[in-house]
Amino acid sequence: MIVAGCDIGSLTTKxxxxxxxxVIASSIxxxxxxxxDGAYEALEQACAIATVNQTDIVYCVGTGYGRKRVPFAQDxxxxxxxxxxxxxxxxxNVRTIIDIGGQDCKVISLNDRGEVDRFVTNDKCAAGTGxxxxxxxxxxxxxxxxxxxMAKKGNDAITLASACTVWAQADVIKYLNEGMPKENIALGVCKSMAKRVGVLVNQARIKRDVCITGGVAKNTAVVKELESLLGVTILKITNVDPQLTGALGAALFAYQKAGGV
Amino acid sequence: MFDEFRQIAQSISNEYIQNEKKKGSLCIGYTCSYFPEEILHSLGILPYRIKGINVSSLSVADAAFGPFICSHPKCLLQHFADGDYSFLDGIIVTPGCDSMRRIDECIRKTAVNLDLPVVPPFFFHYAVPHKITEYSIKWLVEELQRFIDEVTKHFSLSFSYDALKQSIRFYNQLRAKIEKLNSLRMEQPPAVSGADAVAAFVAGLSMPREIFLQKLDAFLSHLETQPYNNRVRLMLIGSANDDVELLSLIENDNAVVVADTLCYGPRLEIDYVDEVDEPLHALAVRYLNHSHCPRMYGGYKERKAKVVEAIAKARVDGVILQNIRFCDLHGAENGLLERDLEQMGVPCLRLEREYGPLADYERMRMRIDAFIERMEVRRYVCDRP
Incomplete structure (x- = not known):
């Protein structure tokens, strides 16, 4: 039985x-x-990789901001x-998930059954997101x-005073004009990002093990800064692309809903 | 009936107000649930709870208030600046909170700056104490008397205690109907959605109360056939809300808001005004004691107790604690409630939002959906053999 999970996010469709x-195939x-249109294109790509027909998919669950716009999803x-x-x-063993997506950031606490215990999300703006x-x-x-x-090559990180993306951008331009090495600026950007996410993680009251999902999980400089800031080791998802975690979860729901165990 | 209440709730003016104005009636707006409508009613004046809905731009209000303030009073001011409240003959401004207090100076300053007739002919700053004591009740009685003196002088009206007593009796009848509506939404299954209940509450503050009473009667007789089965039962707490769409957004297809503490509604309990007591004293006692608002000092434990009681009575699955950005009163109290309710095993979702058009609809939708899914899993786990 083949099922699908389709995650339509603000920046990418998975x-x-x-x-x-x-997982027999995936696409981003x-x-x-x-x-x-994005959902169909992602489906075509994944089906081509898996060499299956779209009609072979018995159930699909949509998720993400566009979850209600996945035309081939049943739920x-x-x-x-x-x-x-x-x-x-x-x-x-994961009990805290840090998910940093394109335009939002969530920290989710899980119970021992893998159910959502509580969650916090960024509310004010897109600072601390992809x-x-x-x-x-x-x-x-x-x-x-x-x-x-680039950030990993930096050794003297700049400080971004503002949490606001637009003001931080102005700060970065100022540092560039002053001749600051790009590597130090990149390191400062990653540290700033980690600080914003760290605030949210502290609100959620961290429980071990901690893992990170979403596109920003692939930025190892941000993850390293976050580990240093929070004093925990963050599990890196290696067996699938961490950006696909939401789509994988949707596929798992689809499998359950289709009668799979 | 549902549609009519929604339509009235979602509009600034309506045909009932227009008809009253054509008949020459006076209409006075007020900004806070601590003002006793009974006084206006006894003088033959139509009371109107000022709303901020359907504002599409804050061009004047942003300039007057500045950026770091709750958007609810901003929306009220913008409507005045846009001339939407030209039907009001007067306005009563209350320092319900710091943001709402600033309506007072901002509305008058806007009138000067824009050279517009923004301020209605009658303007009254109605102060309400923040404590419930014998002397604060005495103080409020004097404030009510000051209001009566000024409004009767301004419009050349005559005040009588007999008329006020009649109005108190009428409002108690109205409260009994509202109590009935509130209890029906708490039933299992609820006979009315939260959106419809809130639409009725808000509409009732924007139309002649006698007509509202008749319509509410019809509404209640229609309700018993409208059950909402198998939905996640939520309670909504926090900042003032006159927007039915917020309730619709929360309820969607799989939840129902069975109780709320919202300022434009009856909050959690229906307090009647003592019909035997001296009328102004009875009003002061009822209004100062009733409103479930964190503007009152030192009342958190009592407010929490009422919330806990309502959670049990309405069999609430989870609580949404929302606050408008920069709403310090509810923002702070929501933090306390979240801590205490979660400790008691009541799942909570905190939402910070902008008042006004639901520009961040999807952001809110995703959080609410996730919270409802959490409740559904919880129900499934609890029901599992």
């Missing part, structure tokens, strides 16, 4: 195909202005529940994926 034992594409579940499901499936890193990478004229490596 799709996972699951056969009850393992940029979200489209029309969420349905939808919030991303908080889906990230919880996905992370607990991968690491049954969008913050994206804007800073653009100012530094590097690809988002390069930001982490």
């Amino acid at each position: 799709l996972v195909l699951f056969d009850g034992k393992k 594409i940029k979200s489209k202005p029309k969420p349905e 939808n579940v919030s991303e908080i529940s889906c990230h919880t499901k996905g992370a607990f499936y991968l690491y049954p 969008r913050f890193l994206e804007v800073m990478a653009k100012v530094l004229k590097v690809e988002l994926q390069e930001l982490s490596n």
Whole structure:
């Protein structure tokens, strides 16, 4: 039995195909202005990789901000529940999930059954989310994926006084104009990001084990700063792309809803 | 009936107000639930609880208030600046909280700056104590008398205690109906959705109360056939809300708000005014004691006890603690309630939001959906053999 989970986020659309034992294919594409188009494209890509027909998929659950716009989904579940499901499936000992997505950040506490105990989310703005890193990478004229490596080469991090993405951007431009090495600026950006997320984690009252999901989990410089700030080791998801955790959770819900155990 | 209440609740003016104005009736707006409508009613004046809904721009209010203040009074001010409250003959401003107190100076300053008839002909600053003591009740009685003196002088009206007693009796009848509505929504299953109940409460503050009483009667007789089965039962706590859409957003298809402490509603209990006591004293006692608002000093334990009682009575699965950004009163109290209710095993969701058009609809939707899913899992686990 093949099921699918489709996570339409603010920046990327993710799709996972699951056969009850393992992820058989996945795809990550940029979200489209029309969420349905992104969902179809992600589905086509994943089906091509798995060499299955779309009609082979017996059930699909949508999640993410566009969860109600997945045209081929039979049901939808919030991303908080889906990230919880996905992370607990991968690491049954996980009790705190830090999910940093494109435009929001969530910290979720789980109980021993893998159910959501409580959660906190960023409320005020997009600071401490993937969008913050994206804007800073653009100012530094590097690809988002390069930001982490650049930060690792820094040795004297700049301080960003403002939590606001726009004001922080102005600070970064000021440092660039002063001739500050880009590596130190990148390190300062990652530290600033970690501080914003750290505030949220402290609100949620951290319980071990801790893991990180979402696109920003791939930025190892931010994860390292976060570990240092919180004084915990953060589990890195390695067996699937951490950005797919929500889509994986949706696929697991789909499997359950389709009658799988 | 549901639709009419919603329509009235979601509009600033309505045909009933327009009809009253055509007949030459006076209409006075007020900003806080601590003002006793009975006094206006006894003088033949239509009381109107000022709303902030449907504002699409804060061009004037942002300039007058500045950025770091609750958006609810801003929306009220914007409506005045836009001329939407031109039907009001007077306004009563109360320092319910610091943000609401600033309506007083901002509305008058806006009138000067824009050279617009923003301020209605009658303007009264109605002060309400923050403590419930014998001397604060005595003080409030004097404040009510000061109001009566000023309003009767301004509009050349005559006040009588007999008329006030009649109005008190009428409002107690109205409260009995509201109590009935509130108890029906708490039933298992509830006979009315939270959105419909709140629509009725808010509509009732924007129309002649005799007409509201008739409509509420019809509404109640219609209700018994409208059950809401198998939904997650929520309680909504926090900042003032006159927006039915907030309730609809929360309830969606799988939840129902069975109780609330919102300022535009009856809050958690229906307190009747003593019909035997001296009328002004009876009003002062009822209004100062009743309102379940964190503006009152030292009342957290009592407020929490009422919330806990309502959670048990309405069989609440979870509590949403919302506050408008920069609402210090509810923001702080929600933190205490979250701590205490979670300790008691009551799941809570804290939401900070902007008042006004639901621009952050999806952000709120996702959090509420996740919270409701948490309740559904909890129910499933509890029901599991």
